[in-house]
Amino acid sequence: MDHDPAELWRRYQKHQTRSRSVGINLDVSRMNFSPRYWSKMEPAIQQAYEAMQQLEAGAIANPDEKRMVGHYWLRTPELAPDKKIATQIRETNDRLVRFAREVHDKVITPPRSARFTDVMLVGIGGSALGPQLVADALGTKRDKMRVHFLDNTDPDGIRRLLESIQTRLKSTLVLVVSKSGSTPETRNGMLEVRAAFEGQDLQFAPQAVAITGEDSKLDKQAKKEKWLERFPMWDWVGGRTSVTSAVGLLPAALQGLDVKGLLDGAAEMDRLTRGTNTKRNPAARMALMWYHATNGKGAKDLVILPYKDRLLLLSRYLQQLIMESLGKETDLDGNTVHQGLSVYGNKGSTDQHAFVQQLREGLNNFFATFVIVQQDVPRPGTQPMLEVDPDISSGDYLLGFWQGTRQALYENGRESMTLALDKLDAKSLGALIALYERAVGFYASLVNINAYHQPGVEAGKKAAASVLELQKKMIAYLKKHPDDTFSPEDLAAGLKQPEHVETLFHLLEHLAANKRHVARHRNRFAYLS
């Protein structure tokens, strides 16, 4: 790695890709690629462009699920392979903007309040992470509605959220978001919220909206119960790339955010990254840097370090986008490859007082992406910036810390790239999201995997379902023997499931800790009536 400042400056100037129209600059000068790297990889990235062109033209780019992959059409409907899809996108976007306006204008109101004040999104994974990122990155005190997220089946988390809303439940609009319409965590969240409504004698349906696939279980329920509204999720949009569908746009519109800016920014980045001149294509450059850093085998982790509180959730969002897309056992030819790219991060400079110590001096098993935002606050100049030292503001410190950390890592042979945003607004956020979506697509082509399915997630879901089945059987068995006490082994033998003794033990411990169905007597358990 070069350490001569003049040479580094030359390198910086040479290895940046500026996307002027969205105000984003990608600098890869602190990545340690060889001078011949780009030309060596050019044939491979040209193939990736071709695959992407086919995908955008409506090819079955997700062969396992036999689906098209159309998130790029969401922001440029005219590119959709048929008119029906383009019309569906436009109509849905118009409808959701109108719906939000009518909620704000009190044309649509809840039965027991003059207006809706809060939005609660119930969803998980791709049905929550994008909306959460957008809400946190762009939200202000001036938002039209307060937004909350229920994204787990943790009773304590659910209770905490419901308690915080309490008296405003009667003016809360609940968005239940699930592409499949059958995700258990989301179903549970919906049932818990519904019970809270009933607890306050409120009707759920007139305050509930479903965003889901047509004819899914959730869709049928919403239709049958006459929920306030239903918005579609199409099978050609993956959960983790759904933020520019109704999934992300409806909560953003209700919050009063600039939905058009978000779509425009994403569309513009799509346009820029459709180009096949690699030097000018930031998504291709980024994917090629991932490939360089990890040997195309995920050999190093990607650390996302935004120097911006509002981008705290970016690493969590990218964790799903990248790891669920790239973490695959087999490639497109059926070879076992165990691909992936691990992502973690938080925010700078906070992390400098946490894990940056290891990044600087410990295991060199990562490469970093810094994200900086030049404009410290929206509408600069409206309030004088405090100078915490002569001529120095808090924001100057933040930039100084980024430069310092980048240099400190580089000096110790640790690679990094930097994404510099002129400012953080709906447009640049849309562009940032689109940039990563396409980088993921390109990288998947480089390593020959299907980025658009998630077969691995199913295994855990199935195993969890059988654990819950076992719990039902166990409780039924205990009920039949109310006067006896059991060790886990006794129960496993009684249920004729000796192979599940440990599972039974964990079920017993959990139920006893919550004083539900099971009481503990030293090392034995009994039915608790």
Ligand SMILES: O=P(O)(O)OC[C@H]1O[C@](O)(CO)[C@@H](O)[C@@H]1O
């Ligand atoms: O929108 P759904 O169908 O509820 O799924 C939520 C999330 O669960 C996953 O399927 C993983 O289980 C993600 O891919 C998805 O974003």
